[in-house]
Amino acid sequence: MLKTILATAAVGACLTTTALAQTTLDTVIERGRLICGASQGTPGFGAPDDDGYWRGLDVETCRAVAVAVLDDKDAVDFVPLSGQQRIPALQTGEIDILPRTLTWTLQRDGNGINFTTPNYYEFTGFMMPKSLEITKVEDMVGASVCVQTGSTTELVVNDTSTKNGLDLQPVVFDNTTAARQAFFSGRCDALITDAGALASVRATMADNPDDYVIFPATPYMDALTPAVRHGDDQWMDIVTWSIQALIAAEAFGITQDNIDSFAETEDPRIRRFLGLDPGNGSALGLSEDFAYRIVKALGNYGEMFDRNVGGGSPLKLERGRNALFSDGGLMFPLAFQ
Numbered sequence: 001m002l003k004t005i006l007a008t009a010a011v012g013a014c015l016t017t018t019a020l021a022q023t024t025l026d027t028v029i030e031r032g033r034l035i036c037g038a039s040q041g042t043p044g045f046g047a048p049d050d051d052g053y054w055r056g057l058d059v060e061t062c063r064a065v066a067v068a069v070l071d072d073k074d075a076v077d078f079v080p081l082s083g084q085q086r087i088p089a090l091q092t093g094e095i096d097i098l099p100r101t102l103t104w105t106l107q108r109d110g111n112g113i114n115f116t117t118p119n120y121y122e123f124t125g126f127m128m129p130k131s132l133e134i135t136k137v138e139d140m141v142g143a144s145v146c147v148q149t150g151s152t153t154e155l156v157v158n159d160t161s162t163k164n165g166l167d168l169q170p171v172v173f174d175n176t177t178a179a180r181q182a183f184f185s186g187r188c189d190a191l192i193t194d195a196g197a198l199a200s201v202r203a204t205m206a207d208n209p210d211d212y213v214i215f216p217a218t219p220y221m222d223a224l225t226p227a228v229r230h231g232d233d234q235w236m237d238i239v240t241w242s243i244q245a246l247i248a249a250e251a252f253g254i255t256q257d258n259i260d261s262f263a264e265t266e267d268p269r270i271r272r273f274l275g276l277d278p279g280n281g282s283a284l285g286l287s288e289d290f291a292y293r294i295v296k297a298l299g300n301y302g303e304m305f306d307r308n309v310g311g312g313s314p315l316k317l318e319r320g321r322n323a324l325f326s327d328g329g330l331m332f333p334l335a336f337q
Contacts, residue, residue: 024096024228024235025285028069036062037086037098038078040176044200044309044317045101045120046078054078057308058099060298061119061226061243065097067297068242068290082175083150087113090229097239099226101194103152112230116240117247118223119301121321121330123216124156125195127202130213132189137164137217144169146179146188153192156217180205192217194224199315221321221330238284241334245291248273248333249300251324256299259292273336280336291336301331 028034038054039046046056054076063073081089081100090098091112102108104115126145128134134143137160147153149172161168171188173179180201183191191198195214202209226243228236249255252270254262262270271277275288282288298304305322306312323329 024232025069025238028096032070032075034062034066034069034076034097035095036076036078037081037089037095037100039100040080040082042101042176042197042200043204044313044315045197046099048078055308057120057304058101058226060304060308061099061246062097064246064294064298065239065242067294068238068245068286071287071293073297083148084174086150087227090227093229096235097226097228101197101224102227103194104223104225105152108227113227114230114236115223115225115227116236117243117334118225118330119243120196120224121221122194122196122224123221124153124192124218125198125214126190126192126217127183127198127212127214128190130211135213135215137166137215140164140168140190141166142169143189144171144187145190145192146171146173146183147192148172148176148179149174151193152222153217157192160217194222196309196315196317199317200309203314234285238286241280241284241336242290242294244334244336245273245294246298246301246304247324247331248291248336249295250302250331251326251333254295254300256295256297256303259295269336 038059041047044056046054046058048054059078062076066076067073079089079095086098086100087108089095099119104118109115134140145157145168147157147170154170157168157170160166171182173182180191182188184205198214202212202214206212226239228239252273262274265271268277272280274292275281278288280288281290305319309315309317310319319329321330323331325332
């Protein structure tokens with residue numbers, strides 16, 4: 001009988017603790033700041049500019065959530081993290097969101113983090129000096145590869161080497177900066193990471209970008225996806241739909257400049273999207289106009305892509321798979337209803 005009473009008391013205490021625990025939304029609102037994991041410096045995706053202001057595609061993903069929750073795109077603190085540090089930092093609550101070029105994988109999904117919605121699709125690539133006259137994986141026999149530990153690229157190097165009988169030689173570093181510097185100093189024949197990040201590195205670190213070639217490491221496309229901790233479904237929904245607001249706005253033809261012209265629209269989907277007809281915001285615990293405020297502050301996904309990594313940026317990357325589904329890409333807005 002005593003054991004039963006003690007067990008019941010323990011369960012009750014656990015339930016009380018759970019009930020009293022703050023949600024991530026509560027914590028962020030109380031703090032007045034959103035804390036986001038960031039890269040250690042990948043221009044176009046996440047890096048401070050000369051004035052110390054963080055810019056990039058991943059950075060603006062976090063800013064969209066800050067607008068949705070705090071109505072301020074600058075109410076964000078960015079924490080630079082290495083590949084090894086980033087997931088533990090999310091799991092332990094050091095950061096609220098991890099948008100830092102994180103590949104959605106089964107084992108990551110099943111071990112303490114939840115993925116939201118992809119903000120960038122990309123293949124893993126190799127970058128090599130053109131002087132080596134190698135432009136495809138099959139010719140990389142015996143090549144040394146600079147790779148960052150704690151990233152999926154370690155596994156890609158091993159898989160690619162085994163599959164093609166290449167005997168690749170990984171040279172492992174604990175942070176991206178060290179791996180990149182080692183590559184450009186000639187310590188490795190190749191550098192491996194997401195192709196978009198390679199384009200950023202080539203454009204910003206190479207003395208002559210034209211001296212380097214980038215090609216796919218595998219035939220597979222990866223979904224780079226902001227993640228949150230397990231256990232807070234509301235926060236996962238908020239981050240998911242904040243990113244979706246950017247994609248949906250582009251699909252609707254809504255931009256930062258023209259959004260106010262839709263105030264009198266009779267399209268029911270757009271009315272719900274803008275919060276003119278209620279229901280979406282309250283379902284998330286946000287104001288009804290959260291999507292309107294995101295687009296008003298940052299523009300749509302296409303605008304965000306263009307200024308950070310596309311034609312309006314030094315990287316000049318093509319939209320490719322990151323175009324809307326209607327243009328042959330993989331970006332597909334979910335239904336705001």
